[in-house]
Amino acid sequence: MISIQRLRKDFGTRTVLNELDLEIPAGQATGIVGPNGSGKTTTIKALLGLVKPTSGDIMVDGKSISGEWEYRNKIGYMPQIARYPENMTIGELFQFIKNMRGSDTNRDRELLEYFELDNEIDKRMRALSGGMRQKVGAILAMMFDPEILIFDEPTAGLDPKSSVQFKRLVHREKEKGKTVLLTSHIMSEIEELTDHLIFIVEGNIRYDGPMRELMELQQEQRLEGAVAKMMEETAA
Numbered sequence: 017m018i019s020i021q022r023l024r025k026d027f028g029t030r031t032v033l034n035e036l037d038l039e040i041p042a043g044q045a046t047g048i049v050g051p052n053g054s055g056k057t058t059t060i061k062a063l064l065g066l067v068k069p070t071s072g073d074i075m076v077d078g079k080s081i082s083g084e085w086e087y088r089n090k091i092g093y094m095p096q097i098a099r100y101p102e103n104m105t106i107g108e109l110f111q112f113i114k115n116m117r118g119s120d121t122n123r124d125r126e127l128l129e130y131f132e133l134d135n136e137i138d139k140r141m142r143a144l145s146g147g148m149r150q151k152v153g154a155i156l157a158m159m160f161d162p163e164i165l166i167f168d169e170p171t172a173g174l175d176p177k178s179s180v181q182f183k184r185l186v187h188r189e190k191e192k193g194k195t196v197l198l199t200s201h202i203m204s205e206i207e208e209l210t211d212h213l214i215f216i217v218e219g220n221i222r223y224d225g226p227m228r229e230l231m232e233l234q235q236e237q238r239l240e241g242a243v244a245k246m247m248e249e250t251a252a
């Protein structure tokens with residue numbers, strides 16, 4: 017379970033996260049949605065220890081992450097925009113990370129085959145297409161079989177077949193009992209993959225609860241309509 021308590025982040029004079037209180041349920045998939053610049057990535061980065069909160073706390077499995085790093089071994093993260101050592105081949109990159117983690121997992125091979133990247137293993141990172149880089153990011157997030165999976169706009173740039181493959185994989189991870197946290201602007205994807213929904217606007221939580229309840233509340237069959245209504249209400 018991830019518990020976020022009165023999390024505040026200011027960049028200069030701007031408050032980007034305004035005392036957020038959130039419980040991210042274990043063993044479920046949670047979607048974070050909201051307009052551009054509303055604080056989704058900053059929330060994720062604070063959880064990963066990549067952004068230092070101005071105040072507030074984040075607990076993972078009952079323990080504060082402040083000053084800690086070991087909890088990160090429980091997390092697999094696929095960033096929105098990933099930066100890699102561009103001179104390394106895919107194979108070298110995976111081996112490098114396995115060496116750092118002291119792991120001899122073969123899961124990277126399975127995932128490379130799954131995403132049909134097994135013939136590209138000797139290609140340098142700088143020579144990969146945008147979609148291939150996304151797939152490398154997805155594999156890096158999942159290869160150590162972490163308890164918590166965080167995906168920041170994972171299918172942006174994936175072709176429809178790869179996007180379906182990715183979603184199937186996330187379903188499988190959910191079935192294994194993993195905690196999944198996902199941001200996306202594609203509401204059908206959030207609807208397909210998540211059970212719990214968080215809607216953030218300008219660093220404030222506007223909805224935090226079961227996705228189905230929100231759709232019932234807004235009397236909408238589809239999440240897209242329900243979120244659009246919430247956005248209109250916020251703008252009014």
Ligand SMILES: Nc1ncnc2c1ncn2[C@@H]1O[C@H](COP(=O)(O)OP(=O)(O)OP(=O)(O)O)[C@@H](O)[C@H]1O
Nearest residue numbers: 027028032050051052053054055056057058059096
């Ligand atoms: N390092 C930084 N320095 C200053 N401002 C920042 C920094 N990182 C993020 N911000 C600002 O914080 C706000 C929230 O950004 P964030 O990336 O969390 O939004 P988001 O909800 O993920 O947006 P999007 O949907 O566009 O990806 C934005 O106004 C952004 O410009």
